[in-house]
Amino acid sequence: MIVKAEGVTVTFGGRTVLDEVDVALDAGETGALVGRSGSGKTTLLLVLAGLLPPTSGTVHREVGPEDVAYVPQAASLLPELTALQNASLGLRVRGVAPAEAERIAAELLHAVGLDAAVDALPEELSRGMQQRVALARALATRPRLLLADEPTGTLDRETGRVVVDVLRETCVALGTSLLVATHDSEVAAAFDHRWELGAA
Amino acid sequence: MSLRYVLNAMLRRPVETLAAAVAVAVTVALLASLGSFVERTGGRLTVTAAARVPVDWQVQLTPNGDLAATTHALSAVPGLQGLREVDYLRVPGLVSTGPAGTRTTGAAFVVSIPQDYATFAPGEIRALLGPGTGVSLQQQTAANLAAGPGSSVRVLGSNRSVTVRSVVDLRQADSFFQVVGAPVGSGAAAPPDNVLLVPPAELKALAGTAPVVRQLHVRLDHRQLPHDPAAAADLVAQRVNHLVVAVSGGALVGDNLAVALSAAREDAVYARLLVLLLGIPGLVLAGVVAALVVSMRNERQRRDLGLLRLRGATPGRQGLLVGAVALVDGLLGAAIGAAAAIPVSRLALDGKSPSTGWLLVGGGAGLLLALLVELGPLARLLRGGAPTVAEQVTTSTKARTPLPLRLGLDVVLLGGSLVTLWLTSRNGYQVVVVPEGVPVASVDYGPLLAPALAWPGGALLVWRLTALALGRLPSTPATDPHGRLRDLRRAVLRHRRRLVARGAMALALAVGITLSAAVFTATYDRQARVDVALTVGSDVAVTMPPDSTTGLSPGIAKVPGAQAVEQVSHRLAYVGPDLQDLYGIDPKTIGRAAPLQNAFTPGSSVTAVMRALASTPDGVLLSQETLHDYQLHKGDPVRLRLQDASNQYRTVTFHVVGVVTEFATAPRDSFIVANRGFVAQQTGRSEVQTLLVRTSSPAAVAARITPPPGATVADTSSGSAAVTSASGLAAGSLTGLSRLLLGFGLVLATASTALVLASSATARRPALTALSLLGASARQGAGFLWTESRAMVVAGVVGGAALSALLSHELLKVLTGIFDPAPEHAAIPWSFVAGTIGAVVVAALLTTGWLARSTSRVDPSRLRD
Incomplete structure (x- = not known):
């Protein structure tokens, strides 16, 4: 198992957000956390990413933090950098030379269908395009586990479907395990596994 | 709720x-x-x-x-606190007979004052010789008559004689002998040269039937004002x-x-x-x-x-x-x-x-x-x-060039400021005009426009120049072996140049305001010290009355702490019918102890004028008024009458070498400066009436000097010196305002730095969180903050320093009326300047360090938003 959570419980100020949740994902598999707003999807992703310790329960990851990529719901692109610079950022912080990082980033942008937008600033891109740049940035570092929070949350249904398809296919191609949080059951249907989280 | x-x-x-x-x-x-x-x-x-x-x-x-x-x-x-009757009798003259023969003065005033007048109006009469009460001769009259305590003086017109008990100095002679009821603007009448003070009963006997001017001198309670x-x-x-x-x-x-x-x-x-x-x-x-x-x-x-x-x-x-x-x-x-x-x-x-x-x-x-x-x-x-958080995250921070800069308001305001300054300063304007006799002071606010326009204009120019400089940052390095992301940091900085420039403008304003206030008040304090030193004569001055035949030995001032002692002979000389103070100096060395500024010698540097005087033994410096009144020019001979060793007036020919407006211990009106050696040689009198002492501890040195009888010691630290200096503001100094402005300025400059940087970094938090999620080290994330802080602080401090230089210059020009004499150049309080810049830099370091630390960790609560 590339990541496995057993009996994870998270409480905030006496309020239980996650209650005894179990999740397990193998290498190369895709999965979806489904639930309404406030059901604890984001919290679980943060716990799985190692960004938030659970109140109780255990999380086991086969990979180190450098092999885990977390994409928050908001695209979080640096507004002053172009799509190419944003997509290469993950590699640059790891010390990859600028030219090499941009070459890899350009490939990923091509993979997510943004060849024509490499020099565009985030504000010149649509929400869907921004989300794809964020995913390309996460995938550029070749993570073994990608955790994406509501990648379609701010997109219309059609654009959302395109983004998810691109994401899933790219992950499969790269052998990256993928776990997304979504409130859309239709989106979740395309994944290998799905876990329903109830509203707290 | x-x-x-x-x-x-x-x-x-x-x-x-x-x-x-x-x-x-x-x-x-x-x-x-x-x-x-x-x-x-x-x-x-x-x-x-x-x-x-x-x-x-x-x-x-x-x-x-x-x-x-x-x-x-x-x-x-x-x-009403009290009143005393003082009567004035004009007589044809006074006569004294002594070993040197009989001397007669011109027209004189005999004035009756009550016995307790010195207590009633302290400061009006100063005893020089004798008790200061009873029959007294004014100092110059005593010199004219070669009389002193015990001498007999006959009053012409009454044929009565009185015996002198004291020689006194009438310190407020101008007002004491004023023409009461003279129309406003008619100008002050010169006080009489010859005055005899007598008790009231004596005046009655002297006056007989002659007309007497009767006055009541009144004192009021000033606390009720x-x-x-x-x-x-x-x-x-x-x-x-x-x-x-x-x-x-x-x-x-x-x-x-x-x-x-x-x-x-x-x-x-x-x-x-x-x-x-x-x-x-x-x-x-x-x-x-x-x-x-x-x-x-x-x-x-x-x-x-x-x-x-x-x-x-x-x-x-x-x-x-x-x-x-x-x-x-x-x-x-x-x-x-x-x-x-x-x-x-x-x-x-x-x-x-x-x-x-x-x-x-x-x-x-x-x-x-x-x-x-x-x-x-x-x-x-x-x-x-x-904007919402999401909007802030994805919206470009490449703000448009602000409207004021697009309109060129910075250039317009600064241009307006300089033109205003030029227009108002070219004709020797006065900001504050207080006409005599008019109850309302008039302020010409026009010149104030210069600094008022320079504030915003200079600040906007800092904004423009910073944005321009950051926009021209060189692009990218080919390699980045240590993952410092310099190219990306520069790209971000270039992109955010207008926002960074806006922060730099705020810092420049804070620094500019603080430093210009510091420069202005430092200049003011220095001029106030010069003003007081001018009044006293030097840091310490030992003085005898003018024309005193008892001289001062320079040895008495050579006490521990005295760095230089200069001798000045203070004589009285007639220029035509005008009696003026004449100061005999050693022009080559006078600058060692006396304050000298170019403002004292209009049209030439004071050094050049002193050199000219030194090279012309019979040279003389006269006031502008004397040159004008007697139609004298440089090189013209001028004949002065001075007392010689036998107390007789003799004529000495001098040559005009320049004009002087102010000089150590000299009065504000007309006076004369000449070579001490030449005056001594021509009059046969070498007595020195004034010793000027340069020291860094005036009060201590003044205390160590033991003056001979009749001499007084004054120093710049004494309250009376400050009170009697020319400028009222100098008397109190701006110390209070300086402390307030500099203290608050330092606090505000430091707080502005911290707040501007914190405000900017808060807006960067989402981007820094994204960097952390990508695995950026704390150092890499902080690098973006440090780059921006450095640019903002450097531009802010440099811009602020430039702004303060401009503003200080304009403030000194506009408020030149405060200074007497006018400053030749601004005094820069380097320690305060360094302290302020240091405080700003430290505030920037601490704030950026703290922000870098606080943004280096991913805050899950922000991701859950």
Whole structure:
């Protein structure tokens, strides 16, 4: 198992957000956390990413933090950098030379269908395009586990479907395990596994 | 709900509440302290001006005046402290006979003063020889008659003789012998050369049937005067008018007090102008800092309002709730500010607390400020004009060039400032005009436009130049082996150049305001010291009366601590019929002890003039007025009459080598400077009447000098030296205002730095979180903050220094009337400048370091938003 959570419980100020949740994902598999707003999807992703310790329960990851990529719901692109610079950022912080990082980033942008937008600033891109740049940035570092929070949350249904398809296919191609949080059951249907989280 | 909301806002976020209150408090304390300074300066100037007047009114009976009726009318004047009758008799001359023969003076005044006059009007008469009471000769008259205590003097016209008991100096001879009732603007009459003071009974015997001018010298209680010199002058003038009406033309009043207060009005106006030009920018800066602090909670406020909306609160209700929080912040700020103003004022303003009125004004302003800065953003939030977090994250920060810069307002304002300065300074303007006899001081606000335009113009120019420089940063390095991301940091900086430039502008304003105030006050303090040193003569001066035949030995001033001693012979010389002071100096060495400035010798440097005098043994420097009145030019011979060793006046021919307007110990009107050796050689008298001593510890050196009988020792540290210096403002100095402005300036410059950087970094938080999620190290994330901080601080400090240089120059030009003499160049307080820049840099380092640390960790709660 590339990541496995057993009996994870998270409480905030006496309020239980996650209650005894179990999740397990193998290498190369895709999965979806489904639930309404406030059901604890984001919290679980943060716990799985190692960004938030659970109140109780255990999380086991086969990979180190450098092999885990977390994409928050908001695209979080640096507004002053172009799509190419944003997509290469993950590699640059790891010390990859600028030219090499941009070459890899350009490939990923091509993979997510943004060849024509490499020099565009985030504000010149649509929400869907921004989300794809964020995913390309996460995938550029070749993570073994990608955790994406509501990648379609701010997109219309059609654009959302395109983004998810691109994401899933790219992950499969790269052998990256993928776990997304979504409130859309239709989106979740395309994944290998799905876990329903109830509203707290 | 309201109370709970306010309590929650205060108690759950105590740091935010306290920060907002403290920011408001700084403004309150500054305003209350500045107001206090203005009020206190007015009061101090009134007290100082009044204290210089030994006799407030000289009430002169007209030929049909009645002494009893006038005395009765005077007794009804509020605050009357006392009055003495002083009568003046004009006689054809005085005669003395001694070993040197018989000497006769020209027309003279015999004046009767009561026995206790010296106690009644201290400062009017100074005893030089003898007890200072009884029959006394004025110093120059004694010299003319070669008489002293014990000499017999015959009064021509009465054929009676009196025996002299004392020789005195009439220190306020101008007012003592004024022409009472002379029309305004007719100018002061020169005091008589020959004066004999006698007891009242003696005058009756001397006068016989000759006409006597009768005066009542009046002293008033100065504590009853209003603080403001103009109001005090008005009140005194009204009382004089009332008196004149009460005696029905039976008396005329010489109002010495109103004249002194009138002169103080100009200084009071200058003090207000200083607060206006130096204090108002500080207040504006304090307001901006308060707005910045409050704006840092706008994001949370936006979320709170969202929750309130969900709970069904109407916009009015929301406004009420936020307004209540603002009110609490304002009240808290007002209370803290008022409490802080008390020790601050005591510390800065000689231990005095601010008045209740100014504390209330400060508190009210603080309350208003809190409401404005907190409700202003709220209005924007309620209108939906404020960006959401998501919008902030993805919206480009490449702000457009702001409208003022697109319109070229920086160039227009600066150009306007320089043109205004040129137009107003080319013709020797005066900002404050106080016509004699007119109760209202007139202020020419035109020249003030120069610094007023330079503030915003200079600040906008810093914005423009910073943005321009950052936009031209070189692009990218080919490699980045250490993952420092320099190319990306530069790209971000280039992109955010206008925002960074805006921050730099705020810093430049803060630094500029603080440093220009520091330069101005340092220049002022230096000139005030020169002013006092001019009055005293040097750091320490030992003086004998002019033409005294007893000289001073330079050895008496060569005490431990004395760095240089210069000898000056102080003589009296006739230029035509005018008697003027003549100072015999050694022009090659006089600069070692006497203050010398180019302003003393118009048209040439003082060094060149001294060199010319040294190379011309019979050279003489004359006042502009003397040159004009006698149509003299450089190189012309001028014949002066000086007393020789036998006390006879003899004519000596000098040659004009230059013009002099001011000189150590010299009076403000006409005087003469010549070579001491030549004067001694021509008159056969080498006595030195003045010793000028240069030292770094005036009081200690003055205390070590033992003056011979008749000599006085003065030093620049003594209060009397300051009080009698020419400028009223110099007398009190700007120490209080300096301390206030520099203290608050330092606090505001430091706070501005921290707040501008914090505000900028807060907006960068989402981007930095994204970097952390990508695995960026703390150092890599912090690199973006450090790059921006460095650019902002360097541009802000450099821009601020340039701005302060421009503003200091303009302030010194515009307020040149305050200085007497005018400064040749600005005094730069390097230690304060270094301290301010150091404080700004340290504040930037600490703030950026703290922000870098706090943003290096991923905050899950922000991701859950």
